[in-house]
Amino acid sequence: MTDNTQRPASGQNSTPELPTQYTPAEVEGQLYERWVERGYFEADAKSDKPAYTIVIPPPNVTGSLHLGHAFQHTLMDALTRRKRMQGYESLWLPGMDHAGIATQNKVEQQLAEEGKSRHDIGREAFVERVWQWKEEYGGRILGQMRRLGDGVDWSRERFTMDEGLSNAVQTIFKKLYDDGLIYRAERIINWCPRCLTAISDIEVDYQDDDGELVSLKYGEGEDTVVVATTRAETMLGDTAVAVHPDDERYRHLVGRRIKLPLTDRTIPVVADSHVDPAFGTGAVKVTPAHDPNDFAIGQRHNLESITVMDERGIITVHGPFQGLDRFEARSAIVGALREQGRIVAEKRPYVHSVGHCSRCSTTIEPRLSLQWWVKVEPLARAAGDAVRDGRVTIHPKEMEKRYFDWVDNMHDWCISRQLWWGHRIPVWYGPDGQQVCVGPDEKPPAGEGWTQDSDVLDTWFSSGLWPFSTLGWPDRTADLEKFYPTDVLLTGHDIIFFWVARMMMFGLYAMDGVVPFHTIALTGLVRDEFGKKMSKSNPNSVDPLDWMDAYGSDAVRFTLATGANPGADVPIGEDWVKASRNFANKIWNATRFALMNGASVEGPLPEPEKLSATDRWILSRLNRVVAEVDAYYEDYQFAKLSDALYHFAWDEVFDWYVELSKTTFLKGGEGAQVSGRVLGEVLDVMLRLLHPVIPFVTETLWTTLTGKESVVVADWPKDSGFRDPAAEAEIGEVQRVVTEVRRFRSDQGLQPGQRVPARLTLDGTLLAPHEDAIRQLLRLQPEGEGFNATATLPVAGAVVALDLSGTIDVAAERKRLAKDLAVAEKEKADTTRKLGNEAFLAKAPEPVVAKIRTRLATAEADIARITAQIAALPEA
């Protein structure tokens, strides 16, 4: 096809070639590559313009674009594109995180297919393999972001494992270590027996599983106690039974030792006020090595911790259960206890909440383990305070509570992972138990016996540095000076704890208390058209690329933007994407029509005195919409702004302005020229307003309309302040008449295109100047010889008399009028009742009362008019 974005620069009067249908798939890719080639998205740190910065919440290197990304990217793109147009040095910085567990899993799978494990090839070779994997398969999402139209600065693309970012990781680790905010401790952590690593609290997904609750009798003779558990296998590691100190039932047992079944051990009964006497029997078994609460009890009572499983969840305790995995052991142990008559109650299924690894869904095993931790209290407090004192705003505000609940109750963060892919912990251990943390510029201790910690850091440890590590920190780079703090962090509300809180903590800490962004804009989740959650495991999951190919990226983007109510979930369905595609096509054709009728952006807009009321009306509306859209942008109201533009474009510009102007264009001459200039202005502004949301179609149309280089670098429209309420009222009357008569025509069964002779009596009304347009819109012919008004429609002070050449459908007309009369009478009754209410008159504000009075007057006039019409109707 011809390249329809090109237009001869001198060809002001040549009719640009636009096909009758917009075919996005053919042009979007080229447009995007051109934008990138021209460097529109590359930000200049030396620019004098004020900076506007958004760093992308780094997607996972193993991932691909899903609708959630498409959604958030659309919004970030809209924000940065608008600011660029407003004259900011706009930077949207892309990149990915290295996704420690996920990526390592991918490569381990590859190795497994070759019959190898990572241990077979060794750490160094393994890490090399991961880099190879990344080169080959990683970052699929980056290409998909181009397809979506993301206006990111590719020259600044970052990856958390890059040298610079790794340097940042090591720097902050050392700083935290030196400040005593990183420490090593043995605690219960969330252990994934499949990934073979610790994971943090937020990487655990809880779900209700069918389990079993068995009540076990511990002890012998009189010294017995019944405890309930869902994890019978851990009883091998029990080192106490705990009861509440005030619990009379067990007071006699406290301090005594009882026999632990299936073992040759005895365990103490301890009193601990954290035990809930109302739950179960009020006595609980205590396994400090396999349960966080039990660990806490163990600490308080100096209990021994006995680990009964290995890292894969296999029982290691000598005896009949050794070698069984934890679930096999559970039933074996319950069986053995049953034989001994120690099972006093069983509840099966017992639905309870069980933690699963968010990466592989394996049931988490709480495990006692030596790990590295971040002491979060001071960091989290600072992160909370930044929001409390208003330096950072959360949109929508209702989400603040969730943020505070998190940062104010945050547990220390386990940051070490038993993986090979990631930032290795920069701590070295000496032959005599020394421990040295090494900064990026320092050499590790030399000599015999020094070894580096074998663990790597949680991926989020590096992602948390993203807003400044990507800009060059710890160096005071020009980028950092120019673009930090960033402006907005936009992400899903489900991710507050992952990105938001961590970036806040690290940003404030590393950047001397300067917040990483002043605004946190939180979105909901994308759902299917029935409001059901979309997930990879659900069949309702949609690949946004399929929709982009079928309907264009603009259509997907517009649909998502239109659904973006602050903080609320966004449902999306194919029908809605189609509707957005239709909108794009509508804009396409309207612009095409405009260009065929001499729409122009040349020269200044004529003075208001030279404009028709129709022109002044649309310009007045246009400027109101500019102001409205700006206000919505400032409040992150993407649904509202998209909706406002949709309705302005379609319901006002296309359905009325263009239609009303057709007669002017047909007549030609100066009037047509003026309207062409106005139409050009309206489209020019409208396309620029729409561009951040639907960049592709607007680019093609705007460059064709204006002959300029690109709307990407066009100026954002400004409200000129022009308002013309009189013209707005006048066109409102025109719309009323046209709609009324159309209704009549439709009720009378007239075909839409059928010409009808009519006499218009418009003298003394606002409609007088619009007779031609009204006749055009209503397909009314001039009254000819022998005109015979068979229907007379009084509306808006005017009279439209029609000659339907013969009898009209009196029944239809009577029905229509009866309906109108009923509406008017109800209105009269409602308003009369209000005005008859003393309390209302006394207490309601004057404008409200006045409004009701006007409504009553209108209703009465309508009733009189309609009644007269009905009376004038011939007998059926």
Place this chain on the structure above:
RNA sequence: GGGCGUGUAGCUCAGCGGUAGAGCGCCGCCCUUACAAGGCGGAUGUCGGCGGUUCGAAACCGUCCACGCCCA
């Protein structure tokens, strides 16, 4: 168990103190020379239930019911 949120047209959602709205879907007529991915017209709601506050409640308060989410 604790906290938060939501129940408005067939579906998905706006509206959050003064005449119940949108998109999609539905019904009827129409290829009116920009667009059938379109035009014109139309129908559709005890605004979850009950109680209260108010001159006035979809909106505010209480309560119940039903869903959803987060945390434990």
